[in-house]
Each structure stands twice: as C-alpha cells, then as structure tokens.
Amino acid sequence: MTLTALVAVSLLASACTDNSGGASGDGDDRTLAVTSTDDGCDVSSTEAPSGTLTFKVENAGSKVTEFYLLDQDGLRIVGEVENIGPGLTRNLVVTAPTGKYVTACKPGMKGTGIRADFQVEDSGKALAVSADDAALVEQASRNYAAYVQDQSAQLLAGTRAFVDAYESGDDDRARALYASTRVHWERIETVAESFGNLDPEMDLREADLEPGQKWTGWHRLEKDLWPPAPYDALRPKQRTTYAEDLLANTEELDSRVQDMTFGVDAIANGSRGLLEEVATGKVTGEEEFWSHTDLWDFQANVDGARVGFEGVRPVLEGNDKELAATLDRRFDELQTLLDQHRRGDGFVSYDELSDAEVKELADAVNALSEPLSRLTAAVVA
Numbered sequence: 001m002t003l004t005a006l007v008a009v010s011l012l013a014s015a016c017t018d019n020s021g022g023a024s025g026d027g028d029d030r031t032l033a034v035t036s037t038d039d040g041c042d043v044s045s046t047e048a049p050s051g052t053l054t055f056k057v058e059n060a061g062s063k064v065t066e067f068y069l070l071d072q073d074g075l076r077i078v079g080e081v082e083n084i085g086p087g088l089t090r091n092l093v094v095t096a097p098t099g100k101y102v103t104a105c106k107p108g109m110k111g112t113g114i115r116a117d118f119q120v121e122d123s124g125k126a127l128a129v130s131a132d133d134a135a136l137v138e139q140a141s142r143n144y145a146a147y148v149q150d151q152s153a154q155l156l157a158g159t160r161a162f163v164d165a166y167e168s169g170d171d172d173r174a175r176a177l178y179a180s181t182r183v184h185w186e187r188i189e190t191v192a193e194s195f196g197n198l199d200p201e202m203d204l205r206e207a208d209l210e211p212g213q214k215w216t217g218w219h220r221l222e223k224d225l226w227p228p229a230p231y232d233a234l235r236p237k238q239r240t241t242y243a244e245d246l247l248a249n250t251e252e253l254d255s256r257v258q259d260m261t262f263g264v265d266a267i268a269n270g271s272r273g274l275l276e277e278v279a280t281g282k283v284t285g286e287e288e289f290w291s292h293t294d295l296w297d298f299q300a301n302v303d304g305a306r307v308g309f310e311g312v313r314p315v316l317e318g319n320d321k322e323l324a325a326t327l328d329r330r331f332d333e334l335q336t337l338l339d340q341h342r343r344g345d346g347f348v349s350y351d352e353l354s355d356a357e358v359k360e361l362a363d364a365v366n367a368l369s370e371p372l373s374r375l376t377a378a379v380v381a
Contacts, residue, residue: 054093060087064083070115147307202216274308285350326371
C-alpha cells in the first residue's frame with residue numbers, strides 16, 4: 001500500500017471514532033440510532049421533538065458511508081457526517097426546529113443516497129440558549145455570516161479574472177490565478193455544499209464522476225491548464241462554455257449566501273467538515289490531481305475551520321475550557337507544519353513533499369480531528 005493510501009486509511013479511522021458525549025444520552029428521544037449498510041439506511045425513528053438532536057451513525061456495511069439531514073426539499077444540507085468507515089460510528093449533532101426533513105445515507109459516498117422522510121415535532125420548548133450565551137451566539141452568527149459573504153465576494157471577483165484569462169487563451173495568467181482564487185472557495189466549502197447540486201457542478205473531481213454524469217467546474221478547467229499526456233485540449237468554444245458555467249454558478253453561490261444565517265451548531269459542524277475535507281482530499285494529494293496545488297486548498301480549509309472554531313470559542317469556553325485549549329494548541333501545531341512548506345505568496349507543489357513530510361502533516365490533521373469532532377456537542381450542551 002502506498003503512503004497516500006495509508007494516510008487516507010489512518011485519517012478515516014481517526015475521524016470516524018465514536019464521538020460520545022453528545023447533548024442527549026441514550027434513551028432520550030432526541031438521540032436517534034442510524035444504521036447504514038450497503039443497501040439500507042435504518043433510522044430508529046422517523047420523528048423527534050424539536051431541539052438538539054444527536055444521530056448516532058453506525059456503518060454496518062462494507063463501503064465508506066455518509067449521513068445527511070436535509071431540508072424537506074432534499075437539497076439543502078442541514079447537517080452531515082462524512083467518511084464513516086466500515087464498523088465505525090460517528091455522531092451528527094444539530095439543532096432542529098419544527099418542520100419536515102429528509103434523512104439520507106450514502107454508501108460509497110456517491111449518488112443521492114438512501115432517503116426517507118423525517119419529521120421534527122414541536123417540543124414546546126424554546127430552542128434559545130441561556131441568557132448568558134445569547135449575546136455570544138448572536139455575535140458568532142453575525143461574524144460568521146460576514147466572513148462567508150466576504151469570502152464569496154472575493155471568490156466571485158477572482159473567478160471573473162480567472163475566466164477572462166482562460167477564455168482569452170492566457171494560460172499562464174489563468175494558472176497563476178487558479179490556486180489563489182480557489183482558496184476563497186475552500187474556506188467556505190461546507191457552506192457551498194449545503195446548496196444541493198451547486199457543489200458538484202463547481203468542484204467535482206474526475207475520479208468521482210458517476211456513469212453518464214457531466215463534468216463541469218474548476219477541476220475540468222484544471223485538467224485543461226495542466227494537461228496530462230495524451231490529452232485532447234478543449235477548443236475555444238468549449239473553453240467558453242465551461243468557463244461561463246463556472247462563473248454563473250459562482251454568481252449563484254454569491255447570491256445565495258447573502259441572506260444566510262448560522263447557528264452555533266452549523267458553524268461548529270462546518271469547522272469539523274472543513275477538516276474532513278483536508279483529511280480526505282488535500283493531505284492525500286487527490287484534490288488537485290494535475291496542478292498539485294493541494295497545499296493552497298489545505299491551508300484554506302484549515303483557515304475556514306479555525307474561523308468557525310474561533311467564532312464559537314466564547315461559547316465553548318463556558319462549557320469546556322479544556323477542549324478549547326486543546327483545539328488552540330492543535331491548530332497551532334498544524335499551522336506550524338504548513339508554514340514550513342511556504343514558497344513566496346503560496347506553497348510548494350504537493351508532489352515535492354517527501355513521504356515523511358506527508359505523514360507529518362497527516363499526523364497533525366489526525367491529532368486535530370478527534371477534539372474537533374467534539375466541538376458541536378460541546379457548544380450546544
């Protein structure tokens with residue numbers, strides 16, 4: 001097995017350990033058991049009372065799986081846990097108001113998943129946090145929304161410049177803009193994922209294509225800018241089609257984030273989800289397969305995860321000071337390692353890293369993943 005494969009297995013095992021200590025204990029009707037198999041998704045109940053819900057997701061199948069709580073339209077992601085290896089259990093903690101939802105397991109992490117309707121009934125209890133935390137929660141939500149909107153605006157401006165260069169055939173300029181523009185996407189990637197098909201249309205890798213699926217987005221253009229041999233280059237008209245599609249989707253993303261609000265559970269889950277993106281794509285070198293700009297993405301995911309954590313940190317301090325201190329330390333340790341691979345305004349090409357350096361980064365991600373997986377339960381406790 002290659003080092004990259006070993007790193008991926010190690011990170012999956014670490015990220016998928018049982019995250020006990022959620023807001024609800026066993027026997028509580030807000031704690032639901034989910035058993036995911038290769039062809040099934042068994043949720044212990046199809047309804048729950050409003051409030052903080054904990055889905056304890058066990059993978060009893062042979063494929064890596066994911067679990068989602070979706071809005072009733074089946075598109076918007078309310079919460080998710082990804083990369084649950086066979087035999088492992090992970091928790092999804094969300095604050096859910098009254099309404100209709102959809103649960104989904106996705107064995108093999110492809111397709112629309114195995115879905116079922118889910119109902120949250122009015123518990124008669126307010127979802128508000130304590131009076132002491134209310135101001136902290138409001139500030140965290142306001143700050144994170146502003147951060148997302150700012151990153152989206154920078155992504156849109158950068159994408160316009162990138163598209164102009166790419167369509168005009170200025171490949172050197174397009175290559176120079178590629179990684180520096182994508183960092184804004186990577187910092188808010190989990191927010192973009194909440195909008196149904198927008199994420200795969202913008203960021204799907206060729207290796208993840210399903211039979212008959214159309215390939216669009218950043219990585220379609222990446223391959224054209226860093227072509228393998230042999231390769232049939234896109235013609236000018238095709239370039240325009242793919243580039244304008246990317247720009248239109250970026251404009252759609254920017255319009256959607258303007259009115260978004262974020263609870264502390266969504267912020268904390270997003271922080272955890274961004275580190276999972278590092279573990280499953282960036283540290284293995286699979287994300288930027290042709291450009292090898294994975295370290296730009298790696299840093300951006302860590303940036304977004306840390307912003308999310310620091311936004312809810314004042315709430316966490318009141319609930320679990322030890323966890324807050326541990327996360328501070330682990331983020332610093334990972335950042336120190338990343339800084340060693342800087343070159344100018346960016347980073348070295350990922351294929352320049354030695355096996356030992358890749359493993360060192362993987363170990364640091366591994367060390368941060370476990371405490372970060374406990375963040376949501378701690379801030380909604």
